[in-house]
Amino acid sequence: MYRTEDKTQLSFEDFYLPFGGKLNPNNRWVQLADLIPWEDLEAEYASQFAIESGQGAPAIQFRTALGALIIKEKLGITDEETVEQIRETPYLQYLIGMQGYQDEAPFDPSMPGHSLRSLPGRASGMVHFRKRISMDMISRANEMIIPKNVKKTKDDTEAEKEENPEVENNGKLLIDATCVPGDIRYPTDLSLLNESREKLETILDVLHAERPKGATKPRTYRQKARKDFLAVIKKRRASKNKMRKAIRKQLGYIRRNLRHIEQLATVVGLNSLSRQQYRNLLVISEVFRQQALMYESKDHRISGRIVSISQPHIRPIVRGKAGTPVEFGMKISSANIDGYMFIDRCSWDPYNESGDLVMQAEKYRHRYGVYPESIHADQIYRTRGNRNWCKERGIRLSGPPLGRPPKDRGENRERKKLARQDELDRIAVEGTFGRAKRRYSMGRLMTKLAETSESQVAMIMLVMNLEKIRKDLFYVFIIAMLRSRKITKSHFPVVLGYGNMAA
Incomplete structure (x- = not known):
């Protein structure tokens, strides 16, 4: 049940403080x-x-x-x-x-x-x-909260088009993609199989407890399986043959446990399992199928690969960065417009972000009524198809154009200068990702469900945009006060960057 309340906005003057006083409106x-x-x-x-x-x-x-x-x-x-x-x-x-x-x-x-x-x-x-x-609800809230006086809105652009039908593209669109890591340990095939075996042994114990007293308990060889696992995992650097042999043994233990669970399920059913145990059973069955298939094919890649039993929605995302070539979490495509961040796509499966350029440009047009004057993106977005699409709509895609450089040195110098400036403008979106991962919690999501993780990422973007709005309004107020001469530069030496910082 949801009970609607009085729609009158609570004023900070009316907020009751039992110890007296009022709230500070500048807080x-x-x-x-x-x-x-x-x-x-x-x-x-x-x-x-x-x-x-x-x-x-x-x-x-x-x-x-x-x-x-x-x-x-x-x-x-x-x-x-x-x-x-x-x-x-x-x-x-x-x-x-x-x-x-x-x-x-x-x-x-x-x-x-x-x-x-x-x-x-x-x-x-x-x-x-x-x-x-949800993430969609927060994204819609983000669209409403972005102040209309900071960026020209779609209604303003349509009004301008009625007066001047030849309105050209306007604004800069900065796009990029990043991985939002989840809170899981670094997954290996052997450790994942060992965890699966241990959880299956717990499920077997629960199902066997439902059988009549005196029934023979299925053999799981759990002590031997544990020793086989420790014998390899404790080695500083196990050889490929030993690792493959250890994986084969764990697959055998899991296959036996799954067969025992199937037999017990026909006798006592699965009603005695908790919701989490039943979910683990389904996930482990898929993990076993994937690992057995990779073992037989001698491959380490498979579609929809599960790397965490507790969070089966997490996927490996290849990023190619130094030190961390693979991250485990969700991948998002984000747009930066005048310093405000928008999440245009969110997926737990890896994808090529170059296919999002057209979609993100169309969303920019939906927000502001026109296409951007320029799109600033890294090299992976500069495909021939994206270049042709932007050229047809009068959008300049950042980066050097295809083909040989012009023979005219002056023209070539100007092209390099423009490409350099485009790259400097694009860095802003990288800085925003860095701030979201260092200052906020996007560097490692502690939420365990897919929907709550998506909601948290959208909330981070919303909080960052709210903070930027508040700072922008503060600087607008300071500039207005300076122009009206009600304050001087000496009143705000640190905030405005004037005067001696130690003063």
Whole structure:
């Protein structure tokens, strides 16, 4: 059940503080709350629940859910610490839509009944927020929050076209792709098979416990299998023959365990297995099929390869970087427009990002009504097909053109200068990825589900855009104050870069 509340925007002057005083309107959390159109975004979230059905505890409000996710990503803390920070800080309570300060946790930090079981109406935690606020919902929120006074919108462009039908392409589109690693250990075939064997042994124990007393337990050779695994994994550098022999042995143990489970399932069924154990059984069956096929073909590649039993959606992504040629996680194609980031594609399977150029250019046109004047991308995007597509639409694709350089030295110098400037402009998208992975949590996603991981990546982009909007508005305010001579440069020596930094 979802209960709609008063649509009147809570003012920071009305926020109740039991110890007296008022909130500072210049506080960063108050400014962030004013940038988000909460009411416009709430309708889709509320559609997941029955409105005022009268059955069950009411769900957590949308502003509370989205605000908590923003706080977590901005501060870079855990779910539990996020709840504690909200409980202790009135500014954070204002951001999530509370009417006044209260010294108690507003919701459960993890799963239902984790620590606030006795509190009515608070059975939703951060995990459920990430499930309910999907990646698509956050992406649409991102499109709404980007300020209209920073970039010309589609309505402005269409109005300009009516006055001047010959409006040309406008703006720069920076595109690139990156891998968002998941939180898994580095996978090897032998360690993956050993983990699969151990989980199957646990499932066998559960199924055997359901049989009548005195029934013979199937032999698993678990001690011998463990010794075979340790004999190879402890070696500093095992030979290929020894590694292949160890893999063959583990495949044999797993094949025997799967056969025993199939026989027990016909007798006692699988109802005694937990949801997680049943899921592991299905995943391990696919892991065994893939590993046996690679062993027989003497190959290390297979479509849809599973590298983690707990997170089977994670795939190896070949990036070709020094030190880490392969990363394990999701791959995203992102667009950078005036410093604001948009996720145009997200996939757990590897793909060639050069095929996204046309789609990203079309999305730019959908946002602003015109194609970009130039597209800045690295070399993998500069295929002949992409070059021809851009040429037909009057879009300049960054990088040197095909063919021999011109004989005219002046013209050749100008081409090199333009290509160099294009590369400098393109670096901005690389810097944004670096900031998302170092400052925020995109360097290693701690979420375990595919949908919650996607939601977290979209939330990181949203928080980064909100922070840029707040900084842009701050600098606009400073410039306006400087022009009106209400302040001088000496008032902000560090922020504006003037004067002695030590002063």
